[in-house]
Amino acid sequence: MRLLFISFILLLVQAAHGQEIIAQERWPDGTLKATRYSEGAREHFITYHENGRVKEMGCFLNGKRDGVWRQYTDTGVLLTQASFSQGQRQGVWVFRNHANMVVGKLSYSNGLIQRGESFDEQGELVAMRTY
Numbered sequence: 001m002r003l004l005f006i007s008f009i010l011l012l013v014q015a016a017h018g019q020e021i022i023a024q025e026r027w028p029d030g031t032l033k034a035t036r037y038s039e040g041a042r043e044h045f046i047t048y049h050e051n052g053r054v055k056e057m058g059c060f061l062n063g064k065r066d067g068v069w070r071q072y073t074d075t076g077v078l079l080t081q082a083s084f085s086q087g088q089r090q091g092v093w094v095f096r097n098h099a100n101m102v103v104g105k106l107s108y109s110n111g112l113i114q115r116g117e118s119f120d121e122q123g124e125l126v127a128m129r130t131y
Contacts, residue, residue, distance in 0.1 A: 042066070049074040061086065073098055089113070 022036040022043065027050055034047045041062065047055045053076050058069035064087030071080040077100050083091035088111030095104040101123055107115040118127040 083108075087111075
């Protein structure tokens with residue numbers, strides 16, 4: 001009974017936020033492989049590694065990439081974080097290795113690359129280019 005009550009409350013919260021599941025895909029063992037859901041005009045997606053950890057997540061607005069996109073290793077380390085605005089690349093994109101060290105950064109403005117940076121294994125800047 002308590003589980004049913006908690007499930008009901010979660011459904012109410014989801015409905016209050018206007019989220020609607022569009023599709024889900026599962027791995028052969030039944031765990032989630034991917035899910036897509038809408039939140040107003042935004043369509044979000046999350047893909048999962050076979051071990052159940054998040055692999056990638058992002059959002060579309062009117063069919064174009066929008067907001068923050070992230071990619072993770074199967075151990076949960078954030079590999080890439082990128083931003084989009086109405087399909088255009090924006091802000092600072094950060095790239096990490098499996099040891100969670102920043103290995104590169106790209107800076108975008110109005111969809112155009114402005115600067116690139118590369119870092120060594122100790123996190124020291126080894127190369128930089130302005131475009």
